[in-house]
Amino acid sequence: GQIGLELNEKVCVGLEGTVAEYGMLAKEDIDEREVLFTVPRKAILHQESSKVSGVLDKEKITLDSASSWVPLLLALLHEYTSPQSFWRPYLSLWNDFRKLDHPMFWSKEERDTLLKGTGIPEAVNTDLDKIHKEYSDVVLPLITKYSEYWTPNIHTLDLYTNLVAFVMAYRLEDDDEDEDEEDKAPNPPMMVPMADMLNHVANHNAQLEFTPESLKMVSIRPICKGEEVFNTYGQMANWQLLHMYGFTEPFPSNSNDTVDIPVSNFFTAARDFELSLLDEKWRLLNQIEGNDAIIFGNQGCLTDSTLNTVLKVFCMSQEEFLDLKENEGWEEDNDEEDTATALSNEGLPKLKTIWKKLIHGAARLTLSCYTESNEVAEEKDDPDKMLMEDKKSLAKLSSRQQRALHVRYGQKSILHKLLELTN
Numbered sequence: 341g342q343i344g345l346e347l348n349e350k351v352c353v354g355l356e357g358t359v360a361e362y363g364m365l366a367k368e369d370i371d372e373r374e375v376l377f378t379v380p381r382k383a384i385l386h387q388e389s390s391k392v393s394g395v396l397d398k399e400k401i402t403l404d405s406a407s408s409w410v411p412l413l414l415a416l417l418h419e420y421t422s423p424q425s426f427w428r429p430y431l432s433l434w435n436d437f438r439k440l441d442h443p444m445f446w447s448k449e450e451r452d453t454l455l456k457g458t459g460i461p462e463a464v465n466t467d468l469d470k471i472h473k474e475y476s477d478v479v480l481p482l483i484t485k486y487s488e489y490w491t492p493n494i495h496t497l498d499l500y501t502n503l504v505a506f507v508m509a510y511r512l513e514d515d516d517e518d519e520d521e522e523d524k525a526p527n528p529p530m531m532v533p534m535a536d537m538l539n540h541v542a543n544h545n546a547q548l549e550f551t552p553e554s555l556k557m558v559s560i561r562p563i564c565k566g567e568e569v570f571n572t573y574g575q576m577a578n579w580q581l582l583h584m585y586g587f588t589e590p591f592p593s594n595s596n597d598t599v600d601i602p603v604s605n606f607f608t609a610a611r612d613f614e615l616s617l618l619d620e621k622w623r624l625l626n627q628i629e630g631n632d633a634i635i636f637g638n639q640g641c642l643t644d645s646t647l648n649t650v651l652k653v654f655c656m657s658q659e660e661f662l663d664l665k666e667n668e669g670w671e672e673d674n675d676e677e678d679t680a681t682a683l684s685n686e687g688l689p690k691l692k693t694i695w696k697k698l699i700h701g702a703a704r705l706t707l708s709c710y711t712e713s714n715e716v717a718e719e720k721d722d723p724d725k726m727l728m729e730d731k732k733s734l735a736k737l738s739s740r741q742q743r744a745l746h747v748r749y750g751q752k753s754i755l756h757k758l759l760e761l762t763n
């Protein structure tokens with residue numbers, strides 16, 4: 341088309357034979373490292389390629405106080421509703437963002453019941469608060485000021501919220517080399533035609549590559565005729581996929597599924613044992629590690645150095661702890677690889693008993709959060725497990741119920757496995 345997308349003849353974009361509404365299919369066998377399509381930089385919609393880029397530039401100082409998504413969202417508000425927009429051919433493919441069915445479009449009650457314990461209801465509440473606040477504090481004053489581009493009657497909070505879902509699901513960020521510069525602002529998001537036609541799976545067969553002139557989708561292994569071409573949005577747990585993109589990978593196909601165990605659950609679990617100075621240890625841990633969650637995946641702990649610290653501090657003798665506090669220093673006696681191995685599925689059964697008991701207790705507490713009654717059923721008696729095994733009942737579930745089940749069941753499976761490994 342006019343914006344210069346180049347599509348390899350061996351693939352096509354279609355509505356049939358793909359996992360979601362749109363998808364890309366191989367029409368012929370494809371080799372590894374073939375370029376499937378190229379999107380030139382000028383075909384990418386971002387804050388600087390929009391008609392409103394001048395205004396966004398002029399209001400830079402106001403916009404700097406808001407999240408890095410706001411300029412793109414303002415551009416989208418204008419381009420999505422402007423009949424003369426250069427981006428019309430691209431944006432007209434999207435006529436109903438609610439079809440993405442992100443949990444933010446579910447009722448609060450649906451989220452709180454279907455997704456209880458998964459962490460999603462809390463994440464969505466945070467999002468919605470932020471969306472409301474940013475719309476009223478930053479977006480509304482600005483669009484009122486520039487009536488040649490926006491009208492509050494058309495560019496409502498509702499449209500804004502829908503566009504947030506669109507950006508959540510299809511944005512890309514330039515991957516630059518110096519990611520580890522900590523203070524650097526995140527790269528602003530951008531919308532890339534064609535790239536958003538591909539679906540994601542953990543076990544993907546293509547990936548996006550960035551060059552100064554263009555973005556290229558490249559096959560990373562041979563793809564057979566008739567197969568769907570899958571990109572990756574990164575290593576994503578099902579709860580993250582549902583929260584950000586609206587879909588899940590049906591259990592057990594997501595090899596990157598994870599569950600979070602709040603550090604506070606280790607503290608609560610520790611109360612059952614005779615450990616010295618627990619409250620003081622907890623205060624110190626909050627200072628050195630913050631209150632992040634411990635993440636477990638299918639192969640073991642993914643935040644092993646934090647978990648190692650938490651367990652070590654809780655299990656210290658009074659003497660060791662006072663010594664640690666006095667020296668304010670923290671000697672890392674294990675090398676990173678040892679810690680990762682020790683806290684992997686292979687290492688967990690070999691840990692010392694008290695460490696296993698703490699992990700066991702924390703996993704059990706986490707499992708109790710999925711039900712109203714806070715009861716932990718044996719794995720074999722878990723109603724979700726029975727549901728997963730009953731194809732007939734499974735087929736009767738609504739799409740929301742099914743996706744929620746895949747998130748819950750994936751998380752609970754990792755927790756049950758953890759109970760077993762630390763028994």
Ligand SMILES: *[C@@H]1O[C@H](CO)[C@@H](O)[C@H](O)[C@H]1NC(C)=O
Nearest residue numbers: 542543544575595596637639
């Ligand atoms: C994520 O999934 C990919 C593809 O299945 C796999 O190669 C990789 O090891 C997984 N990563 C983790 C942390 O499980």
